[in-house]
Amino acid sequence: MTAGALATAWLRGLGSREPTARWRLFVFPHAGAGASAYRLAPYLPDTVEVCTVQLPGRENRFAEPALTSMDDAVTALAPLIADHTDLPYAFFGHSMGSLIAFETARGLRALGTRLPDRLFLSGMRAPGLPDRDPRHTLPDDELLATSEFDGVDPELQELLLPLLRADLTLCETYTHRAEAPLPCPLTVLAGSDDDSVDRTELADWGEHTSADFELHLFPDAPHLYVRGAERQLAETIMRTFPEQG
16 A cells, blocks of 8 residues: 555545645544544635544444554554644544544654644543543443444444444553653543543643643533534634644
């Protein structure tokens, strides 16, 4: 696979807004989700190119084995993104995606490349805090009862179960390694009714930046508020991201 084909396999939407793009937003989906689960581009101006990470094991990459290691994800993603930092850019990650986005930013720092202008990290406790309720070793029937499968056809649930288990393994076996705080500003987001994380766990992200830190809660919203709240999310991102460029 050529370098260009590899980049577009991992980064859906890359090059989609040439020549109008002045910024890029890299989106990191939650556990069990593929790139098509996030439809932010219609709610953002043509000056923002949205590149959604497509991890192996989902959608058009369904035949590839899903990753179960954070290190493997970062090793793959950081060099690909480093090759596309010609424009000012930001990261948005939700739940699992927040951890991958954060660690990818640290991987980019290790590579010595341009860093994101801002990280938008959603629905996830700060790194280093213990898992409340690890799920990657749950029996199939209990894992199928989790919120990620709400509204999903039963036959599709069976197909997606190994993917969700792999994603949860990636998150729940992740070990945070102490490093200097990132120089990138952080905006931490969550639904006010998210029972998987509390305000203190969200606020602890502030320890991982030496720059500005903001915490924003979407009112009356659950953990997966990103489903159906794309307009509000895009507006929140636009209030702080482009001005950073």
